[in-house]
Amino acid sequence: MTTESFDTDVLVIGGGNAALCAAIMAREGGARVLLLESAPREWRGGNSGHTRNLRCMHDAPQDVLVEAYPEEEFWQDLLKVTGGLTNEHLARMVIRASSTCRTWMRRHGVIFQPPLSGALHVARTNAFFMGGGKALVNAYYRSAENLGVEVRYDAPVDRLEIEDGIFKAAWVKGRRIAARSCVLAAGGFESNREWLREAWGRNERGEFPADNFLIRGTAFNQGVLLRHMLEDHHADRIGDPTQAHMVAIDARAPLYDGGICTRIDCVSLGVVVNREARRFYDEGEDFWPKRYAIWGRLVAMQPQQIGYSIIDSKAIGRFMPPVFPGVRANTLEELATRLELDVPTFMQTMNEYNAACRVGRFDHTALDDCHTEGVTPAKTHWARPIDTAPFYGYALRPGVTFTYLGLKVDDTAAVRFNDEPSRNLFVAGEMMAGNVLGKGYTAGVGMSIGTAFGRIAGRNAALAAQGKPAARGAVADDTTQHMKEAA
Incomplete structure (x- = not known):
């Protein structure tokens, strides 16, 4: 009888936050672990290098979090942005896990900074990493390697061997790598222009909207394994291929890896017009961290997939400045000309908006009573006339962070085939985020999902490698003790 030879116990495919969490957990569970990162070492970490924080539930002030952000409020925030397109069981599991993960993260080198103040409104809800996502990624790689995780760079996986829902091996540059279990954490397909084109198709104007999308993160998320799993292995899927974490970013941003500094954060303090110089959505609907991620899709639905954020000097100093300066003008007419917008239409839009403003007590840190009346779309909060020179305009494009089409899971993180969970193939991060995020986004929740499911x-890949069944639910705070109990 021939005994199958394994190159490792647990194979982790991917190199970002979710993959690293999975690799470290599997190693802590006693497994030999090999992590394959498709990017070169200098570009390791995928989109995680561009992150800054994770959203955390807490019932009272905790270390770097002020006041309280209870489970129900977190859930309602998520429910609102997703419009109900979320699995409540999995979402609440992520929410609860977010309250306990920081101790584990610190143990693996992540340093959190003191609470932020100012206009971001997130000191209560989000824990920020000192040095941002790149520092987090580097800390995890150091910890993983110190624990004995083997890491290979420039190692793109192009196909998997799966038999009857059981993982057998992965192929990298013609080499077969066999493992007792596997974690897929290789990201979405946001960097694959042809797939984006296919998903979005043509609009009513005959345009391919995806041709004008910019990618906020890595160029390496081509969706190769996701498509392979969905089309070749017929894994159960979740999500709409057109839904994504999509932000309005500076139209001058690079095609890839622009990151957070290209985001335009003054939308709620002014108005946004499209190429036809007309407003198209309520700029003051809610606090910016709860609404910034809807604006990429809104701009994607406009002619030529472009918009223009317009503010006056009263807004300066009240938002995080982007990396590129805005177009500046001393009059609104001059600003329209410099932005190449139709001047009469632009002036009509601005005059109607200014006349509709009902200014009460302006407070950009609260849902104030400054609103419009008699204009469509309305502006619900922070509505003040744009009348104080100099004036500024920022051209906006859709900036895709990650896509939501992915693999369906349960609370074991197992990949499912015909609604049956695999015994040894698991998934985390962007490849399964659509289970929680059917649409929309709220700041930091992607890292919460990736950390929880990673x-x-x-944990379950390590158990599978030992021939043991997967454990259900989130990982306990005391990881080592939990692994002993699970074993």
Whole structure:
């Protein structure tokens, strides 16, 4: 009888936050772990290098979090932005896990900074990493390697061997790598222009909207394994291929890896017009961290997939400045000309908006009573006439962070085939985020999902490598003790 030879116990495919959490957890569970990162070492970490924080539930002030952000409020925030397109069981599991993960993260080198103040409104809800996502990624790689995780760079996986829902091996540059279990954490398909084109198709104007999308993160998320799993292995899927974490960013941003500094954060303090110089959505609907991620899709639906954020000097100093300066003018007419917008239409839009403003007590840190009347779309909060020179305009494009089409899971993080969970193939991060994020986004929740499911997937991959069944639910705070109990 021939005994199958394995190159490793747990194979982790991907190199960002979710993959690293999985690799570390699997190694802590006693497994030999090999992590394959498709990017070169200098570009390792995928989109995680561009992150800054994770959203955390807490019932009272905790270390770097002020006041309280209870489970129900977190859930309602998520429910609102997703419009109900979320799995409540999995979402609440992520929410609860977010309250306990920081101790584990610190143990693996992540340093959190003191609470932020100012206009971001997130000191209560989000824990920020000192040095941002790149520092987090580097800390995890150091910890993983110190624990004995083997890491290979420039190692893109192009196909998997799966038999009857059981993972057998992965192929990298013609080489077969066999493992007892596997975690898929290789990201979405946002960097694959042809797939984006296919998903979005043509609009009523005959345009391919995807041709004008910019990618906020890595160029390496081509969706190769996601498509392979969906089309070749017929894994159960979740999500709409047109839904994504999509932000309005500076139209001058690079095609890839522009990151957070290209985001335009003055939308709620002014108005946004399209190429036809007309407003198209309520700029003051809610606090910016709860609404910034809807604006990429809104701009994507406009002619030529472009918009223009217009502010006056009263807004300066009340938002995080982007990396590129805005177009500046001393009059609104001059600003329209410099932005190449139709001047009469632009002036009509601005005059109607200014006349509709009902200014009460302006407070950009609260849902104030400054609103419009008699103009469509309305502006619900922070509505003040744009009348104080100099004036500024920022051209906006859709900036895709990650896509929501992915693999369907349960609370074991197992990949499912015909609604049956695999015994040894798990998924985490962007490849399964659509289970929680059917649409929309709220700041930091992607890292919450990746951290929770990365740890779950890693724990269960280690158990599978030992021939043991997967454990259900989130990982306990005391990881080592939890692994002993699970074993």
